[in-house]
Amino acid sequence: MQVYIGIDWSENKHDMAMLNEEGVAIVLDVIPHTQDGFLKLDWRRSQLGVVPGDCLVGLETAHNLLIDFLWARGYTQVYVIPPNVVKSSRGRYGQSGARTDQSDALLLADLLRTDRSRLQPWHPDTALTRQIRAKASLVAFLGRQIVARSNRLRACLLRYYPAALDVFSSITTQIALEFILAYPTPQAASALSFEAFAAFAAEHGYRRPKGLPVCFARLQGGQPEATPDTVLAYQDEAPLLAARLLDDLRAKASTLRQLQELFQQHPDYPVFSSLPGAGDFLAPALLAKFGDDRQRFPSPANVQALAGTCPVTDTSGKRKKIKFRRACDREFRRVTQQWALSSRSSSAWANAYWLQVRPRCRSDSHAYRCLANRLVAIAWKLWQTHQPYDESYHLRQRALHSTKRG
Numbered sequence: 001m002q003v004y005i006g007i008d009w010s011e012n013k014h015d016m017a018m019l020n021e022e023g024v025a026i027v028l029d030v031i032p033h034t035q036d037g038f039l040k041l042d043w044r045r046s047q048l049g050v051v052p053g054d055c056l057v058g059l060e061t062a063h064n065l066l067i068d069f070l071w072a073r074g075y076t077q078v079y080v081i082p083p084n085v086v087k088s089s090r091g092r093y094g095q096s097g098a099r100t101d102q103s104d105a106l107l108l109a110d111l112l113r114t115d116r117s118r119l120q121p122w123h124p125d126t127a128l129t130r131q132i133r134a135k136a137s138l139v140a141f142l143g144r145q146i147v148a149r150s151n152r153l154r155a156c157l158l159r160y161y162p163a164a165l166d167v168f169s170s171i172t173t174q175i176a177l178e179f180i181l182a183y184p185t186p187q188a189a190s191a192l193s194f195e196a197f198a199a200f201a202a203e204h205g206y207r208r209p210k211g212l213p214v215c216f217a218r219l220q221g222g223q224p225e226a227t228p229d230t231v232l233a234y235q236d237e238a239p240l241l242a243a244r245l246l247d248d249l250r251a252k253a254s255t256l257r258q259l260q261e262l263f264q265q266h267p268d269y270p271v272f273s274s275l276p277g278a279g280d281f282l283a284p285a286l287l288a289k290f291g292d293d294r295q296r297f298p299s300p301a302n303v304q305a306l307a308g309t310c311p312v313t314d315t316s317g318k319r320k321k322i323k324f325r326r327a328c329d330r331e332f333r334r335v336t337q338q339w340a341l342s343s344r345s346s347s348a349w350a351n352a353y354w355l356q357v358r359p360r361c362r363s364d365s366h367a368y369r370c371l372a373n374r375l376v377a378i379a380w381k382l383w384q385t386h387q388p389y390d391e392s393y394h395l396r397q398r399a400l401h402s403t404k405r406g
Contacts, residue, residue, distance in 0.1 A: 006108030058108040133288035274388035277343035308333035309373035
């Protein structure tokens with residue numbers, strides 16, 4: 001006997017429905033998001049006399065402690081059903097549009113019963129891959145934090161201390177942030193002699209001593225002066241933001257080093273490290289998105305759809321409309337578009353392809369999605385065959401296919 005279990009999860013509780021092979025609800029329950037709640041789910045299953053291996057479980061997420069519990073308990077037939085599939089299927093069970101968490105649990109269970117052939121079973125990645133995914137996500141988060149804080153710091157300095165923005169090459173360099181911490185007001189900077197400025201730079205490891213006179217001249221340039229009241233209003237904010245930015249930059253650098261150490265231990269390191277333009281962050285980030293289970297993406301179209309690089313085609317009769325794909329992993333889309341941008345400087349064919357499609361695209365971003373779509377298909381093939389990327393081989397294959405088409 002097989003049992004179909006649908007679980008509508010939330011942060012504090014989970015609605016659960018168990019159906020038999022005829023689609024009859026045999027268990028309806030709500031379990032708290034606690035260890036006792038998880039054990040209650042397992043107990044309700046045992047009361048039916050069914051072993052975990054005969055249960056098909058459907059949830060809308062793989063990132064939940066409940067799914068870890070289920071897999072550890074022997075529930076090996078787990079399906080992660082995308083929320084948009086659940087949303088589009090609600091009309092099969094009612095026309096009013098009404099829904100509850102319990103009805104969604106019933107829907108998830110029945111989708112497993114009726115549409116199992118269209119769904120891919122979920123298998124957990126190795127601990128190493130999960131560590132890489134966590135580190136890559138943290139690096140991306142810290143990157144967004146750095147951009148947000150640097151924008152705020154720049155706006156603050158423009159208001160009361162614009163000279164601090166021009167002293168060094170970028171406001172997000174360590175030396176520039178240390179300067180703001182040491183000299184947080186225009187008055188403190190104006191009292192600075194060149195000898196003291198050079199000593200400050202040496203103390204913080206500035207590696208271009210020949211450029212110090214130019215930096216000092218920028219500091220002494222004719223920037224507009226803020227009134228004392230304006231300086232008083234903002235002088236505490238800039239050092240606070242600078243200190244937080246320094247912490248974020250150090251944390252990101254440290255996490256990137258840890259990410260690389262983990263990445264180099266992974267069996268798929270030769271594949272993803274060979275991808276053109278992937279670099280220290282994008283290569284492990286791509287590996288984390290692909291994962292370990294080769295059956296998760298049976299064709300390149302599956303991973304392209306998840307990454308949002310391919311459009312949606314809406315065809316009916318004589319009407320055909322190509323639309324931007326909104327239902328996707330948006331973080332994956334950001335990674336692939338960054339990869340497409342970076343690949344142009346590392347791959348001759350990638351740059352040539354972008355230049356070829358750009359005139360037909362609405363924007364640079366659209367053209368980069370087109371290039372990312374090609375790159376993802378290449379990565380999928382290499383991932384499936386465990387082969388590293390070879391630019392010369394790829395160019396020969398493209399020439400061969402062009403000849404056959406001609």
